[in-house]
Amino acid sequence: MRNRGQSPDAIADYLRVTPRSVHRYLSLPCPEPPPASEEVDLVSFVSKGACAAFPEVDWLSRSPLVQAEAKAICQYCPVLDECRSYGLNKGRDQRGVLGGMTMAERVRELRRQRRRSAQRPGVVAEDQGAA
Structure with a gap:
């Protein structure tokens, strides 16, 4: 302001x-801006992911049951970090499961990260001061 x-x-x-x-x-x-995540391209890791072994799973489904199944597969994925980084940066508006997170979960995580980076430690309103 x-x-x-x-x-x-x-x-x-x-x-x-x-x-x-x-x-x-x-x-x-x-405060310092949050560190920029390393740019990740979907093509660079998707063939190494656990999802490649499960083509029958609908990774873009909106069904909570199918999403839970997809997220369970993601738990043990060797490229989970890269996929999650992609999902939070480039794929934030894509529906489906990316990096073990649904689109709604990615949106919530991005909001949480923005709130955390906006907070400044040591600032307390006077009416919230020490008791």
Whole structure:
């Protein structure tokens, strides 16, 4: 908000905290952006995956039972990390199971990662201070 020209008082009103809390928060250094994941291409690992041994499984199914079966196969996959990285980066909008995660699980994980990277340690609103 500060980068968009909002005053500390306006930010405090919006967040329902004291202006002093906003000033303390803004005095902290900006957090480092999360490290970029290594670019992974689907073709580079899919033939080595456990999924290659199970062509009868519908990896794009929306059925919870089929998705559970696919995720069980993924647990022991030798390329699970690469597949999950692909799913969270390039395949985040693809339905089906990638890296042992459904599309909904990938979306939740990406949101969780964004929230975690946005949090700044050591900042507590005054009304949430020590008891």
